[in-house]
Amino acid sequence: DTGVSQDPRHKITKRGQNVTFRCDPISEHNRLYWYRQTLGQGPEFLTYFQNEAQLEKSRLLSDRFSAERPKGSFSTLEIQRTEQGDSAMYLCASSLDISKTQYFGPGTRLLVL
C-alpha cells in the first residue's frame, strides 16, 4: 500500500495530557497537510509543509499545537495539554506541487476525556 498512512488510528486521552500523531505521506509527494474534522463538518485546514518547511498555519492552530516534518518525509502533530474541545478526527494529506490534488490518509480519531 503506497497511500498516506497515519498512526495511531484512534487515541483516547485524559484532559491535560500531551498526544502526538504521525503521518507518512506518499513517498514522492513534497507537500504535506494537516486538517481537523469534527462531527458533521468538513475538514478544516490546520497547516502545511513544503518539504521540511512549514509554510502556512491556520488560526485554528493554537500555541498548544505544533507540527514538524524533519527531513521532509514523515510529519508529526503534537497537541499539548489537551482539552475536550480537541476531540476530533485529525487528517493528513499529501500532494505533488504541480498536481494540486491532495490524497488523504485514514485519519487519527482523538477523544479527550
Added chain:
Amino acid sequence: AQKVTQAQTEISVVEKEDVTLDCVYETRDTTYYLFWYKQPPSGELVFLIRRNSFDEQNEISGRYSWNFQKSTSSFNFTITASQVVDSAVYFCALSDNTGNQFYFGTGTSLTVIP
C-alpha cells in the same frame, strides 16, 4: 474569501435511483480548482475528481458524472443507478491556484437503501 456550500445535509434514495449532489462555491480568483471527495464510514477521504476553472467540460466516469457551470458557480455531482456501496458522505472542495489550502463544504450524507 473562498467558500463552498453544500445545502443538502442528508439524502436518501432507493437503490438504482439517480441522485444529484449540489455544490455552490464562492471565490474571487480567476484560476481555481474544484474537487469532490467521498468519505465512507471508515473515515478516509477518497479523491473522486478535480476540475480547473478553465475547463467547463462535463465529465463522466462510469456511473459518476460532474456538471461544472461557472455562470452559476456550481459543480454538481450525479450518481446514476445508485448502489448501496455509494452510501457515504460526499465533500466538495475548492482551492486557489496554489493548491495550498482546501476549503471544504460541510458535506452531504448519502444513504442508498437496498
